[in-house]
Amino acid sequence: MPELLLELFSEEIPARFQRRAAEDLKKAVTNALVDAGLVYEGAKAFATPRRLALTVSGLPVRSPDTREQKKGPKVGAPQAAIDGFLRSAGLTSIDQAKVDSDPKKGDFYVANIDKPGADAIALLSGILPKVLTDFPWAKSMRWGSGSFNWVRPLRAITATFGSENEEPVVVPFDSNELKSGQTTFGHRFLAPEPITVKRFDDYVTALERAKVVLDLDRRKDIIRSDAEHLAFAQGLSIIADEGLLEEVAGLVEWPVVMMGSFDPDFLKLPEEVIIATIRANQKCFCLRDAAGKLAPNFIITSNNVALDGGAVIVAGNERVIRARLSDAVFFYNNDLALPLEHGLPKLEDTIFHAKLGTQFARVERLVKLAGEIAPQVGADPERARRAAMLAKADLVTGMVGEFPELQGLMGRYYATAQGEPDDIANAIEQHYRPLGPTDRVPTDPVAIAVALADKLDLLTGFWAIDEKPTGSRDPFALRRAALGVIRIIAENGLKLPLQVDPDLLAFFHDRLKVSLRDAGARHDLVDAVLSAESNDILQITQRADALSALLSSPDGQNLLAGYRRAANILAAEEKKDGKAYVGPVDQDLLLLPEESALAFAVDAVHAAVVKHTGENDYKGAMSELATLRAPVDAFFEAVLVNDADAAIRANRLNLLARLRDTMRLVADFSRVAG
Known part of the structure; x- marks a missing residue:
């Protein structure tokens, strides 16, 4: 049976959009095909930095003929109703309808409407331009004088239809002054000449010859494998980073892996700073030596086969990384020059939320709340208050200003350097935890007190100003905060009744139900141990576990x-x-x-x-x-x-x-x- 090949060739598509865009293209086209009566056998979508591609196999050459039965008015109905029925059914006379009888409703008119099938190419010519026009890019742009939106300027459209044993034909349609054809292009630098393609198999082969690996997951496998081999040859290992691997695979069409190095003197920096610098600025992977320590090397993924073996590319990356690490040293030393608390006055100039005041006001609330929670979790109140006071101080440091993802962590480094006790330094880092379902919860009492204070202040504050999550929006990550409170209490076995208003308590109940169900608890058993007044998370979880054991x-x-x-x-x-x-x-x-x-x-x-x-x-x-x-x-x-x-x-x-x-x-x- 025939197959459809569709390629949308453009300027560079941002890596973070590619996988979703491929799936959206597949969904949009296949849904439209089914709606048009063109049932297919299989479909697969692909993405590279410069193209979205789709193959749909097992398509019929025509949609099937169909017969639709349309029910009309009762026999003897007013003429206006009969005339409307004739128009909607495409009949010229009521004699063309038949009469059906219903024991309860009596006799009524019925029209059998035969709809002949349509040629698949004709249907595709109408489907494909609409898919392009309605495509759900998260961000898009216009160019030239047209009104068409695409993520980046669209340069060519390939659309062919045909079976394996025949010459395929072009599915004819226009989009933004572009006409569909069967011409694509290879790698921008290595094989930029036009390529004429027929069907998917020869399309993939032609792209490979033109230095383009079409499949995103295959590009990831190539990068991962080549990087691991290159590192192994030097006695090193890659620091796994699935998010970076996905991004890098979306930046290249023909991945070429190389290794660079930097001055070992930079290893005096915290390793998280080095990794963040190299990752953020150059999209490179960091390495560890056989002892597990950070190595002064990194892996580059190029989109080019260099004639000099990559010497210029490696040198260029080394030069940029040297400059960025020098900046990091400057930030780090400047931050260390002053105690953490010296940054607190700057928090008075930093708005946390327009209705909830400054970050400094929030710190004051955290200090008070952490001190109140401390005795209930076995923490020293004074140490909890000290940790809460310093918890947000690193937000105004140069390093966190450059790399916001290091907040808390840099606070721990700076606190340790200025001689703060370990429990206070660790609480500064860990008070953000858990950041997700797989992240560990704090277990030290001081860290527990500050982490609970941070999340409870966040929740009670936004509840007070009526900024609650909706079904589709949670911009302040309040669901994550509530689950964090639940996990900290449950996993540390804390008896800590929540002193919150009924509406917020109900929100905690909803999150707790999700948490317990994810852990395998039956929904009815959770409901059985919950009441509107239940505010002891540990008690609820223990009751649910005990009830489950009893009923088993x-x-x-x-x-x-x-x-x-x-x-x-x-x-x-x-x-x-x-x-x-x-x-x-x-x-x-x-x-x-x-x-x-x-x-x-x-x-x-x-x-x-x-x-x-x-x-x-x-x-x-x-x-x-x-x-x-x-x-x-x-x-x-x-x-x-x-x-x-x-x-x-x-x-x-x-x-x-x-x-x-x-x-x-x-x-x-x-x-x-x-």
């Missing part, structure tokens, strides 16, 4: 069945009687041994559960509940709750209410599914 056992499953039976009986009888059964159980009215046994067991378990929950021992509490299985089963086997004697009936309902309320001490079992 036969005793727990049978106890749940008994609870439901008791709850259903109570609900029905309370509704009928118009009152709740909350009274004490009268021992003198317990006539059968099974009800006496249950009453005794419930009283004992109730006391034990209260003791265990008071000690945050939810596994122990659940274990106590599990012992109720046998007396509950025996009760329902032998006892008729709705006894003819009203007093006995009421006493038995009170007993069931006592059972229900005892189980609710640890969870709302009515929310458990299944």
